[in-house]
Amino acid sequence: xxxxxQTPRHLVMGMTNKKSLKxxxxxxxxxxxxxxxxxxxxxxxxxxxxxxxQTENNSVPSRFSPECPNSSHLFLHLxxxxxxxxxxxxxxxRRIRTYEQYFGPGTRLTVT
Amino acid sequence: GEDVxxxxxxxxxxxxxxxxNCTYTDSSSTYxxxxxxxxxxxxxxxxxxxxxxDMKQDQRLTVLLNxxxxxxxxxxxxxxxxxxxxxxxxxxxxxxxxxxxxxxxxKP
Numbered sequence: 166x167x168x169x170x171q172t173p174r175h176l177v178m179g180m181t182n183k184k185s186l187k188x189x190x191x192x193x194x195x196x197x198x199x200x201x202x203x204x205x206x207x208x209x210x211x212x213x214x215x216x217x218x219q220t221e222n223n224s225v226p227s228r229f230s231p232e233c234p235n236s237s238h239l240f241l242h243l244x245x246x247x248x249x250x251x252x253x254x255x256x257x258x259r260r261i262r263t264y265e266q267y268f269g270p271g272t273r274l275t276v277t
Numbered sequence: 278g279e280d281v282x283x284x285x286x287x288x289x290x291x292x293x294x295x296x297x298n299c300t301y302t303d304s305s306s307t308y309x310x311x312x313x314x315x316x317x318x319x320x321x322x323x324x325x326x327x328x329x330x331d332m333k334q335d336q337r338l339t340v341l342l343n344x345x346x347x348x349x350x351x352x353x354x355x356x357x358x359x360x361x362x363x364x365x366x367x368x369x370x371x372x373x374x375x376x377x378x379x380x381x382x383x384k385p
């Protein structure tokens with residue numbers, strides 16, 4: 166049973182839609198991450214938040230907008246996506262000063 | 278730059294040992310990790326090794342680290358069909374850098 170939950174698990178959206186992905190961690194961690202997992206490619210780190218502050222944006226297009234209102238919650242707001250954005254979006258969390266990241270089950274996103 | 282490489286596919290028979298290999302480039306990596314991903318699921322941390330260790334054993338899992346060659350391996354003893362998954366190697370020098378993953382197929 167994972168301490169990191171993600172909703173929704175599956176999402177189909179058109180290119181003009183606006184939607185949000187949600188991640189919640191119940192582990193008392195203080196760093197949170199968004200990753201993109203596409204077929205046949207390594208996991209791509211998108212964003213990092215430490216203590217609610219964004220510390221890394223890995224050259225992610227502005228059609229992806231993260232939000233971290235507190236250390237337990239992380240959102241990824243999506244708008245005007247492209248078909249190539251279809252992927253599994255994984256959230257992870259970590260306690261700062263440790264190196265172990267714990268992953269959620271992911272949201273499978275399909276952009277039509 | 279940082280890079281982690283793995284072979285993409287491994288097929289073994291149930292009961293045999295599996296060895297999944299990984300090479301990395303960043304010699305300053307503090308920890309190296311093995312994650313497992315089952316179909317439709319996120320990544321599950323299997324085990325990790327600190328960079329000053331050569332070997333770590335955890336039940337059926339043995340991790341070997343050759344720091345000189347920057348080579349990491351994961352051995353799964355007595356492989357079971359439930360071990361079928363994608364296995365990711367990752368290095369950590371501040372942030373995690375993942376390999377592409379090795380798909381392990383276990384045949385009955």
